[in-house]
Amino acid sequence: MLQIEGYHKAYHGQTILRIPAVTFDQPRTWIKGGNGAGKSTLFKSLAALIPFEGTITLNGKEMRKHLQHWRSVVNYAEAEPIFPAFLTGEDLIRWYQQTKRGTPEQVNKLIDTLGVRKYMHQKVGGYSSGMAKKLSLVLAFIGCPELILLDEPLATLDVEAQAIILALTDEYVQQGVQVILTSHQGLAAVSEQWQYVHTCLIADKNLTQL
Amino acid sequence: MSTLLPILRKVLQFQFYKQHAGFFFLAFMLLFGLIDASQIVGYHVSLMRGMASTPWLCGLALLGWTLYSLKINFFTRQLLRSEGSMFLLNLQACSPATRWWIFWVSHVEMMLPVIVYTWVASVVFVADKTYGILILFLLYPFVLCTISAYLYVRQLMGVLEEKELGFIDRISRLKIFQLRSYYFVLLKQMLHERKLALFIAKVGSFGILYIAFTLNETNFEKGEFFILYHIIISAHAVIIYYMVQFLENKLAGLRQWPLHYWQRFTIAAIPCFILLLPEMVYMILHGQHMFTLPEIGGIYFFSAAQLCVFFSLLYLPRMNMDRYLVYLFTIFAFSIFMMLLKMYWLYGVVELLLAITIYRLRFERFEQPEGEK
Structure with a gap:
């Protein structure tokens, strides 16, 4: 269960997002919102990547007090992933496997499921946006996460890969993992499981539950 | 691990x-x-x-x-x-x-x-x-x-x-620095992101000037000085390399701006000329036993123009650090010869024209060399 209290994020004194209190207790949550509404900012805050005011707690553990644990159990895939061009996909996968304590079996399964194996030995600088996206999604599922944050996971992916991603999230949800994602695309058409999910809307610098 | x-x-x-x-x-x-x-x-x-x-x-x-x-x-x-x-x-x-x-x-x-x-x-x-x-x-x-x-x-x-904002960040937010800020963007970048490189270049630079003009006031040959002076320029050439990397990577959006080539070239020329001002001041204060004032002005102009050439050279095809160094030392060999002939001003003008020409011809066709992105 993810709880946010007194959240406030501002850039150069200008408020981007303010959330007095919200609890995400459903296994699947879909956060909607227009461009620039603050979805990615919220995700980066939830992933403990940027400073913010307020407290965020996951399963009773507050982010700031348990940063090492947070990094182990919260996985995040960016909307537009950026990696050093000179590293290979394999380098990054091994890095995540070691830091997130993923097993070789799990990693191999993810690589095959998302079809990354054929280009994982190439340097990331030569990847197309779809290839980089798939790699970032492989990384987001490595380890033993309690919360997976997927920012626009379906963007730049073909229809087949979109279905695979949502099926993968369902698999993790079955294991007790909470998944929060943003998407401008309709999810119900891709996966039945995502037809009746907990939905939130970010608008007017605030988050409301629908 | x-x-x-x-x-x-x-x-x-x-x-x-x-x-x-x-x-x-x-x-x-x-x-x-x-x-x-x-x-x-x-x-x-x-x-x-x-x-x-x-x-x-x-x-x-x-x-x-x-x-x-x-x-x-x-x-x-x-x-x-x-x-x-x-x-x-x-x-x-x-x-x-x-x-x-x-x-x-x-x-x-x-x-x-x-x-x-x-x-x-x-x-x-x-x-x-x-x-x-x-x-x-x-x-x-x-x-x-x-x-x-x-x-x-x-x-x-x-x-x-x-x-919290650092000292330089606070200074750069003053209104005076916001005016036509794109002309000073490279100067700001140097002070923000390359301040240590700049500091080290200046320490080396003033160390050399100190050795030439203060420690060895009486027994220093012009020829020896010219060789050492090119080490000063090469230290600054590294900063020029960083400048182009910044301009074409982080500030690639500037290419979309409706700016004339002259304006674009000026953006690079301004830091090239400002960078070497402290050296010129030092030479005016301590180096007049070796050079006359017009000579010091000529040396300053010629070296600033040379930095402009280095800037433009980075727009040549497949110009990575290795090739850049080769070009740099080829130019050095030639310019030491020109300095010995005391043709500072003429050589400076030629360099500036060369820099402008290369930039004008290569700007639109510029491609980041592999591995430098």
Whole structure:
């Protein structure tokens, strides 16, 4: 269960997002919102990547007090992933496997499921946006996460890969993992499981539950 | 950890040595290039003995290593902040000992030139039985590594803390600097992101001027000065390299702006001319026994124009650091000859025209060389 209290994020004194209190207790949550509404900012805050005011707690553990644990159990895939061009996909996968304590079996399964194996030995600088996206999604599922944050996971992916991603999230949800994602695309058409999910809307610098 | 170190090495150590190839070349030239090959060993042994017996020389060496460590520190901390290196934050998930060890080893690997030098020096100190300085030299680089590792871990774990604006950030937010700010964008970038490189270039630069004009006031030949002066220019050429990288990577959006070629070229020319102003002032104050005022003006103009040429050269096809250095030293050989002919102003004008022409022809066709993105 993810709880946010007194959240406030501002850039150069200008408020981007303010959330007095919200609890995400459903296994699947879909956060909607227009461009620039603050979805990615919220995700980066939830992933403990940027400073913010307020407290965020996951399963009773507050982010700031348990940063090492947070990094182990919260996985995040960016909307537009950026990696050093000179590293290979394999380098990054091994890095995540070691830091997130993923097993070789799990990693191999993810690589095959998302079809990354054929280009994982190439340097990331030569990847197309779809290839980089798939790699970032492989990384987001490595380890033993309690919360997976997927920012626009379906963007730049073909229809087949979109279905695979949502099926993968369902698999993790079955294991007790909470998944929060943003998407401008309709999810119900891709996966039945995502037809009746907990939905939130970010608008007017605030988050409301629908 | 066995997997983490080799990957971090690719991201950090390799990139550090690659990006600072010019700096290492300059340091190598200063330490080994100016001395006759037959005297190199003797020179360095007496330098090491001098460090053991003269406190200020020893202090100077320690200061140099501290500055070098700061340079590494600055590079690493900048990398930790960069968006493309966000995956490094996963080190937060490792145990405190692992985090600390990984950063310590990385810093040690980047300090290797200093560590190797201190080990070589320690052989001399053992032979001379100067054990105090031996212990100091052996331990000091590792103390710097330990402090740096602590700072890296602190930055890594302090990712959720709001950062206060630094002095330069505050200054640059003053309204006067917002006017036509694109003309000064490269100057600001130098002060923000390359301040350490700039500082080191200036320390080297003024060290050379001090040796030429103050320490050896009476017995310094113009020819010797011209060779040393090109080391000053080469130190600044590295900053020009960073400028173009910044302009074409981080500020690539500037290409979309409705600016004329003249305006674009001026954006680069302004820092080239401002960069060398302090050297000109120093020469006016201390160098008039060797050069007349018009000559000093000519030397300044010619060297600033040469920096403009270096800027434009970086727009030639497949211009990576290696090729850049080759061009740089070819130009040096020619310009030393022109300096000896005292054709400063003429050569400066030719250089400026060359810079403008190359830039005009290559700007639209510019492509980042592989591996420099």
